[in-house]
Amino acid sequence: MALDTETLKELIGTVERFVRERLRPLEHQVSQDDAVPAPVRQEIADLGLFGLSIPEEYGGLGLSMEEEVRVALELGRTSPVFRSLIGTNNGIGSQGLIMDGTEAQKRKYLPRMATGDLISAFALTEPEAGSDAGSLRTTAQRTEMGYVLNGTKRFITNAPHAGVFTVFARTDSKKSGSRGVSAFLVEAGTPGLSLGAIDKKMGQKGSHTSDVIFDNCEVPFDALLGEVEGQGFRTAMKVLDRGRLHISSICVAMAERLIDDSLRYAAERKQFGQPIAEFQLVQAMLADSKAEAYAARCMVLETARQKDAEMDVSTEAACCKMFASEMVGRVADRAVQIHGGAGYMEEYGIERFYRDARLFRIYEGTTQIQQLVIARNMLKSLS
Known part of the structure; x- marks a missing residue:
């Protein structure tokens, strides 16, 4: 266990009260407005919920899997929109970086993810590649200065608010399926990166998704996750x-x-x-x-x-x-x-x-x- 029994009990109790007293009364408003109020977002950050699974050395709580589950069993007793706000920072948006990123990449991004100052997004799904992730068409062409990304990602959770995207692209067109796929850390605001309109969904109003579009988007060599090509699909699976x-x-x-x-x-x-x-x-x-x-x-x-x-x-x-x-x-x-x-x-x-x-x-x-x-x-x- 990352936390002692008493500290974990206190954390779970705090989350339970926060859900009951603060979040549940806001469920209807968030659904109607299709947005989580900024003060609530800050309160969530102040509780450390953006860094539940991020290691302590990078500013997170470093919870074990069981501890994270126990916290989620309380956090999930309200609209899933609130959980979705922190979900990518604790899950798919950070775990690839934690598992396979270089030390420099970790120190650059993880501390800001842990505080919620930086929202992460996981850009894997494409218009023609969902469950069949190995068929993705986004490409990353190697150049003298780094890589040039081209392609479109679809239904990307938190994309409208993300400061950094873990993007999966094909670096070797000669290898079929999942082979030849690499992962990149691409910051919002990079020239050539743009977003589509916020999707109108059946449910989970307040949790935003959109397309992420790469049009000759140039990134440096150190944007390659782990600085190793061809490991992207393995990272995604991990x-x-x-x-x-x-x-x-x-x-x-x-x-x-x-x-x-x-x-x-x-x-x-x-x-x-x-x-x-x-x-x-x-x-x-x-x-x-x-x-x-x-x-x-x-x-x-x-x-x-x-x-x-x-x-x-x-x-x-x-x-x-x-x-x-x-x-x-x-x-x-x-x-x-x-x-x-x-x-x-x-x-x-x-x-x-x-x-x-x-x-x-x-x-x-x-x-x-x-x-x-x-x-x-x-x-x-x-x-």
């Missing part, structure tokens, strides 16, 4: 286990929030002279949701402990992501059903969570990709 566990814990937290809201509503809402919580079919929906959320919580915590023990958790992390993201979708659907007509109305917030939850089955690897990862790893274990 960050996935932690990212999948983090997202899984957010799914669990959202499910638990929905279960609490549904239980309270069912205990208060009366039909036929009694609370609907007394009806067995409503009880069945509550029980199914409770059991599934509990199973997902246990899966995530156990896998986090295994990762901290330096075990290979590729299969288990994929299991967590697949089960937890599908589970929260079912829980959200039941929550709408338990609330009845109220669940379809904006003022209760249940319909918002229903829309927000749908994204979890898509990003950080779709459910179908998780199935492939799990099955292929199972087959490999036979050899």
Whole structure:
């Protein structure tokens, strides 16, 4: 454990109170405005939440995987937009740099990421390369001065606010698939880098994504992550286990929030002279949701402990992501059903969570990709 028991307990308690007293009352406003208020963003930074997983030597909290999961299990009990604000700095936007960056690159970027002064973004997905990341078309042509990047990235989380992008581009056109792909650290404002319009999404309003466009964008040699060509796809894959566990814990937290809201509503809402919580079919929906959320919580915590023990958790992390993201979708659907007509109305917030939850089955690897990862790893274990 990176933190002693008492310090971790204090951190979790602080996050729980912050979510309950500060963030939850803002959920509707953030959704309506499609923006997180600047003062709230600063409060999140002051709590150190931008640097949960960044090592202490670079200004972060340096939490272990289990500690990060436990914090996320509290942070996720509100709109996922707030988590998304810090998500890239703690996950895919920083972990590649932490794992494979040079010391100079780490010292240049990580301290500012830890404080939230610098927002990072992970630019992998393209218009024709999502789950099939090996087919990306963005190129990085080597020159005497460095590299010239050309291509478009799509649906990039936090792109409109990012100060630095981890960009994946093909440096060797002769190598097919994932081979010949390298990662670059490209700063916002670099000539040739531009952004598309902010995407209008089904849910998670307040969390912004957009295209990132490279048009003869010149970067120096030291922008190459780790200053090694051809390691980009390997870097991308290495960050996935932690990212999948983090997202899984957010799914669990959202499910638990929905279960609490549904239980309270069912205990208060009366039909036929009694609370609907007394009806067995409503009880069945509550029980199914409770059991599934509990199973997902246990899966995530156990896998986090295994990762901290330096075990290979590729299969288990994929299991967590697949089960937890599908589970929260079912829980959200039941929550709408338990609330009845109220669940379809904006003022209760249940319909918002229903829309927000749908994204979890898509990003950080779709459910179908998780199935492939799990099955292929199972087959490999036979050899």
